[in-house]
Amino acid sequence: MVYATMEINNMPDLLPNVTLGFKIYDACYNEVRSLMGTMWILSGKKDFVPNFICHGKFMPSAIVGDMPSKTSMPIAQILGLYRYPQISYGSVLPFLSDKIQFPSFLRTVFNDNNAVFAFAQLMMYFNWTWVGVITTDNDLGRSGSQLLIKEIEKNGGCIAFLETLPTYSSMESVFRIVDVVKKSRATAIVVYSTMENLIPLMEEASFHNITDKVWVGRGSLSISSDFLKKDILKTLNGSLGIAIQSGKIPGFKEFLYNIHPSKFLDDIFMKTFWENAFGCIWPAEETNNYTSTSTKPSDAGTPQCTGKERLDSIDPSLYDVYNFRFTYKTHTAVFALAHALHQMSSCVPGHGPFKNGSCADIYNHQPWQLLHYVKKVKFNNTAGETIFFDENGDAPMYLDILNWQLFPNRSTQYVHIGSYDASAPIGHELQIDQSRILWNGGQIHAPLSVCSAPCPKGQRRATRQGQKICCFDCLPCSKWEIQNPADNSECLKCPEDKWPDTLKEVCVPKLIQFLSYEEFLGASLAGISLILCLLTVSVLCLFIIKRKTPIVKANNRELSYLLLISLILCFLCSLVFIGRPTMTTCMLRQVVFGVIFSVCLSVILAKTITVIMVFSATNPDSRIRKLVGFRIPRYIVPFCTMIQIILCTVWLASSPPFAELNMAAEIGTIVIECNEGSKVLFSCILCYMGLLAFISLLVAFLARKLPDTFNEAKFITFSMLVFASVWVTFIPAYLSTKGKHMVAVEVFAILSSSSGLLVCIFFPKCYIIIIQPQMNSKRYITGRSSNKRGL
Structure with missing residues (x-):
């Protein structure tokens, strides 16, 4: 406070031509002492007389203090009656913000609440x-x-x-x-x-x-x-x-290091401070042009103070000249009063804040007039901080x-x-x-202070019954949930297109899965499909080249060509099942598969019926002999195929297949698959193919004992047994797999059944054409035929 007053008095732009003075009272952390000091200030003498002012020429304009809240409260209650400005530099009690009880109390510290x-x-x-x-x-x-x-x-x-x-x-x-x-x-x-x-x-x-x-x-x-x-x-x-x-007070450290009892002769605490700081005793005689009387009892072991002791040698923890806190707030309080007085002295008559625009006299004003200016004060102190008071008289916190x-x-x-x-x-x-x-x-890490240790990742809190929420047990989140970052007492379910990461902290996008050409499984199936397709093309070329040979003629060339072409398409249709499913590919998959396999099975049925009709026609009493002229096998293929086409058309028109995302097929994976639409119509298409396969097998089985040379019935019977075995095995395998492997199983079944037809029906003929050409003659075929009939 002394230093701040000296600074203000030396400033040319703050209260020019005005010299501030001060009086200091020590309340000693005691409410009674604080009240006594207040009465002395208000009355001007120690013998307090209520409502009488016994000051000489000037009365103190305001009070700075006190630091403890317990001593500031009684002061504020008395001063509030007279609207006498009071600025505390350390009282933080929240009640002091009540302007009804303490209307003239302000502080440079915060409200403790x-x-x-x-x-x-x-x-x-x-x-x-x-x-x-x-x-x-x-x-x-x-x-x-x-x-x-x-x-x-x-x-x-x-x-x-x-x-x-x-x-x-x-x-x-x-x-x-x-x-x-x-x-x-x-x-x-x-x-x-x-x-x-x-x-x-x-x-x-x-x-x-x-x-x-x-x-x-x-x-x-x-x-x-x-x-x-x-x-x-x-x-x-x-x-x-x-x-x-804490705040900076420029020059204050040097001021503190330069204080000396010789400079403050009237300070009753200076000698006591000096003796306690340096552990010495002031001599009783006059020294350095000033009289000093010791405040400590004489002790032979205690040296005398010389006055040359250095204050900068004292431990800063005892004499801190670097961190100013309450000191800084005191300095700010004095400057706040000085700025309020400066504004009062700068008032222009006729434009003042009081009645009829009047101003207050800085040398003779009422306490409430200065209080008006103090409440509105706003300035930058020597540390550059903006100082002001809010409506409760509190400084910013x-x-x-x-x-x-x-x-x-x-x-x-x-x-x-x-x-x-x-x-x-x-x-x-x-x-x-x-x-x-x-x-x-x-330690460099903050210690824990918890009732229960934090739950590991992927677990939630479960409050213990009868205890506070900070005491809990940890329970794991379910496999589809993550720990809620906003409230770890519950888990959050991931959206359908996402699933928890390994720590169950966040929901991550699921992997998109389908049978693609880029992966080994899809590429392998596509490669096998193309190889079998080329193999079938080779057989077709061989049959065309050898079309005039007896073995080709004897096996109905037209139906053989049609069967080979349909097998080529069977191998190629498996490629539609590989790749990312779309609306178009989903509609083509089962339709192409159903129609092509219907053609294939119809051709096999026609070939089997042709064999039966040929050998039955040799019997004069056979009724089938009369039907030979109608060329019934030619109508079997288009008729049977047309039924399948009609079923597929109705299916596509009423409830066609479409691509969908299967979230539940595999954990952490979204399977893009084809929804078959109408299950009933799709079942009808499969059942119709099964019916054609059953009829072909039955007819071929009945014709198995016809002469070997011209007889394809045994090969057809075996091929249909392979075909039926593949698709019967396919059903449990298909139902037991998930995701892209379901499609792979179906592609494998298509390739296996088609390969079975190719191998069982055409490889024996290819063997004769390529390996045993001597058997590919009319004489050989006719001779073998006669022998069989003779048997």
Whole structure:
């Protein structure tokens, strides 16, 4: 305050030609003393007379102080009656913001209720959900702790215990609280208490060697050097503190290092400070042109003060000239009053804020007139910070987050690790630099303070019955669910097109699966299909080249050519099943398959009936002989095929196949497959093919004993047995597979059944044509035929 007054008096642009003075009273942390000082200020003399002012020429314009809330309250109640301006630099009690009870009270510090939000966010930042709270049994402790508990629980935390320190010294309460702290699983303990009540508790905690807790304190706990004198350093090591913002006061460090008893002859505390700081005694005689009387009892072992001791040699933890907190707020309060007085002195008559535009006289004004200017003051202080008061007389809240660190040489240091700015955007108020924090035991990671350990990935919380929500068991999420990032007490079901990752943290897109040409299975089936197609083409070419040979003629060349062409198409139609299913390919798949196989089976049926009719015609009594002239086999193929075409047309017109995404076929996979549309019509198409195959097998079986040379019936019978075996086997194999393998099974069945027809019907003839050409003669065929008939 002295330095700020000297600065203002030396400023040419702030209160020019006006010299500020001051009077200092010490309330000694005592309400009665604070009231006495207030009465002296108001009356001007120690013998207080209510409503009488006994000042000489000037009366103090305002009061700066006090620091403790308990002493500021009675002062504010008295000064409020007269609207006498009061600016405190340390009183944070929330009730002081009530402008009805304290209309003239302002402060350069924050409302302590707002600090609760900083505490709550600090707990949330370090994920401390199981928190102990120790408070003092006074207005500040009761209101602050209840609001703190509400905020912690609002953020998802829980209170492990709430213990209250009595305002009077009670070691019984201290013992009980220390026992609770020792037994609790809570590692983080918020101390919402005044310093004088807290020292016995810290001493007892140190006696019990409680070093596994993180103490989070407020106010004096964060910056007080009183704890350095106690044997509690190991207990508080690594603790966190929320302190009033520190600020820069240019030139103040040099001012503090230059103070000397010779410069402040009237300061009653200067000699006492000097003796305690340097451990010396002032001599009784006159020294250095000033008279000094010792304030300490004479001790032969104590040296005398010389006046040449250097203040910069004192430990900064005892004489801190670097971190100004309450000092900075005091400096700001004095400048706020100076700026208010400056605005008052700059008032232009006729444009003033009072009745009829009048102004106040800076040398003779009423207290309420200065209060008007103080409430509206707004300026940048010497540190560049904008200073103003809100409607409750509170300054903007900006807090420093500190970490108390103990070093091996027993020295300590408060390290600035972050800040809390209430004016910052929501969610960005708290800023922490974790790299600067040193926890107890030298740990670099924040300790856990939870009732139950966090659930592993992919599990949810299940609250234990009768306990707080922070105490829970962990249950795994189901296979289709992930842990809810917003609320880990429940799991979230993934959308149909997604599934949980391995840790069940996020839903990832499912793999798209279909039988493609790029993979080995699809490429292999396509390659086999093309090879068999080329093989069938080769057989067809061979039959065309050898079309005039007896064995080709004897097996109905036209039907053989048609059967080979249909087999070529059978092999090629399997290619439609490979690749990404679309609306077009889904419609073509089963239709092409059904029509081509119907042609193939119809040709086989026609060939079988031709063999029967040929050999039956040789019997004069056969009724079939009369039908030979009608050339019935020629009509079998188009008739049987037309029935299948009609069925397919009705199917496509009424309920055609379409591509769809099968989410449930395989875990983590979306299978693109063809939905057959009408199951009934699709079944009709398959049943019709089965009917043709059964009739062909039956007719071929009945014709199996006809003469061998001209008889294809045995080969057809065997081929149809292979065909039936493949498709009978196909049904359970198809139903037991999923995804793309279902399509692969169907393609394999198409290739196998078609290959069976090709091998069983045409390979014996190819063998004769290529390997045994001597058997491919009319004489041989006729001779064998006669022998058979003779038998």
